[in-house]
Each structure stands twice: as C-alpha cells, then as structure tokens.
Amino acid sequence: MSNVLAFTCTHLPYEDKRALDFTQRIRDAYKCDKIVMLGDLVDNHSISYHDKDPDLWSPKSEMDKVDKKLQKWFKAFPKLTLCRGNHDMLVDRKAKTAGLPKRAFKSFREIWNLPKGWKDVWETQIDGVKYQHGTGFSGKYGHIKAAEVNMQSTVIGHLHSICGVQWMENSKKAIFGMAVGCLINKNSMAYAYGKDHNRKSILGAGVVTDGGKNPRPVKMF
Numbered sequence: 001m002s003n004v005l006a007f008t009c010t011h012l013p014y015e016d017k018r019a020l021d022f023t024q025r026i027r028d029a030y031k032c033d034k035i036v037m038l039g040d041l042v043d044n045h046s047i048s049y050h051d052k053d054p055d056l057w058s059p060k061s062e063m064d065k066v067d068k069k070l071q072k073w074f075k076a077f078p079k080l081t082l083c084r085g086n087h088d089m090l091v092d093r094k095a096k097t098a099g100l101p102k103r104a105f106k107s108f109r110e111i112w113n114l115p116k117g118w119k120d121v122w123e124t125q126i127d128g129v130k131y132q133h134g135t136g137f138s139g140k141y142g143h144i145k146a147a148e149v150n151m152q153s154t155v156i157g158h159l160h161s162i163c164g165v166q167w168m169e170n171s172k173k174a175i176f177g178m179a180v181g182c183l184i185n186k187n188s189m190a191y192a193y194g195k196d197h198n199r200k201s202i203l204g205a206g207v208v209t210d211g212g213k214n215p216r217p218v219k220m221f
Contacts, residue, residue: 001211003030004126008038008133008157009182010073011087013065014045014190016203019183022220023205024076030207030216034126035077038157038180039085039133042066042112045190047090053189063111070112079117081124084108085133085158127212134158134179140199144168147177155180155206155215161197163204165215178215180206 005027010019027035046052046059057065088108095105109120123132134156137146144166147154153175163181167174181204184191191201203220 002034002126003032003210004034004036004129004131004208004212005030005032005205006036006038006131006155006157006178006180006208007183007205008180009040009085009160009184010037011040011043011182011184011190012069012073013062014043014185014188015069015183016185016220018220019203020072020076022183022203026205026207026218027077030209032207035080036124036126036131036155037077037080037082038131038155039083039135040087040157040182041082041085042088043190044087044090047094048087049090049093050193053192056189066112074115074118077118078115080119081131082114082118082120083123083131083133083157084120086135127208128152129208129212130154132156141166143179144177147175151175153177153212153215155208157182160184160201161199163202163206163217163219165206165217176215178206178208178217180204180217181219183220 007023046062130150142159146156155178159179160182162179165176165178167176181202186201205218207216
C-alpha cells in the first residue's frame with residue numbers, strides 16, 4: 001500500500017513561485033512514497049491555438065525558461081509518474097495541423113529531456129485508484145463524473161477552479177472522485193483570460209493514503 005502525492009497544472013514557466021516548496025512539504029508531511037504529476041507540466045503558451053500575448057516570450061525563449069525550471073523539479077522529485085495533459089500535447093497537435101508524421105518531430109520525453117526516474121504515461125493506477133489529467137471533464141462535478149465513467153475511484157487535474165473530493169456509493173462499493181486544483185501563477189499574463197471569471201483558480205494538491213482508501217485535497221494558503 002502506498003501514500004500518493006498528486007499535483008497538476010504547473011504550466012511551467014508560469015507556475016506559482018511557491019509550487020515546488022509546497023509539493024515537497026506535502027510529500028514529506030504525508031510520507032508519500034509515490035508521486036503523480038497529473039499533467040500540464042508545461043504551458044506552451046507561445047504555440048497554443050488561442051490568442052497569444054505579444055508581450056510574452058517567443059517559443060524558444062519559453063522553452064529555455066522551462067528547461068531551467070525543470071532542473072529543480074527533477075532534483076526535488078527523482079522518481080515521478082507524469083500523466084500528460086492537453087497543454088503537454090500542443091507540440092503533437094501543431095505537428096498534425098502542419099501535416100507532419102510522428103517521425104518528423106521529437107517525442108515529449110525528448111523535447112524536455114525527462115530523466116529516467118520520470119515515467120510519462122496517459123494514466124496510471126495505484127492501489128485501485130486511477131490517476132489521469134482529466135481532459136474531457138469539466139464543471140464543478142467533473143471529478144466525480146470521471147470516477148463514474150471509469151467505474152472506480154479517480155484523481156484528476158485539469159479543473160483549475162476545483163480542489164475537493166466527492167464520494168459515490170451503491171450497495172456494492174464506494175468510490176471517490178478528487179480534483180487537486182492547480183499550481184499556476186494566477187497573476188501571470190498567460191492567465192489574463194481568467195481575470196473576469198467568476199470561479200477563480202485554486203492552488204492545491206492532493207494525497208491518497210491508506211492504500212487508496214483516504215483521499216485528501218490540500219489547499220495552498
């Protein structure tokens with residue numbers, strides 16, 4: 001049985017400056033022996049399909065910034081499972097838009113020089129709990145919808161404004177859905193689109209202890 005730390009949506013290089021320290025403190029406080037990053041490790045703002053802020057970095061400059069920040073995350077978390085998110089996949093999407101086959105461009109792992117201790121996957125299972133980014137789920141009940149669709153307890157990221165857990169039970173079993181917030185810098189120009197949203201991003205993470213039985217969202221204050 002494992003204690004699992006799950007966090008998401010750092011959107012490097014636009015992460016909250018406390019994100020790395022926060023995740024390390026949660027790992028240590030709950031004695032987590034498994035680490036899952038639920039995707040959107042990088043933002044890729046400069047190559048997104050949405051309007052780009054002309055005052056932000058070029059694609060190369062953004063990647064150079066990410067490279068420097070990643071070294072600190074690699075050192076802090078030598079072993080980690082990364083469930084790739086929609087922002088992580090922007091390079092692949094751009095290549096398809098341009099009509100390029102996979103052999104014409106580098107893999108996500110190669111682009112960011114992920115260390116051997118980092119496993120990159122679409123989703124993973126630990127103690128009967130599914131961990132995935134959460135692409136395709138939305139709204140304030142997206143996390144429990146993910147659990148319902150998967151028919152098992154599920155932890156997701158993707159929903160920046162949700163950090164919480166909800167249970168569902170029938171006569172045979174109980175399952176939970178947990179969303180772990182995000183770790184973005186809410187004041188970054190990369191997130192200017194959210195300034196008028198009624199629901200604001202919640203900085204946080206989550207832990208699952210007691211062999212997948214006890215989910216706990218942890219808010220950053």
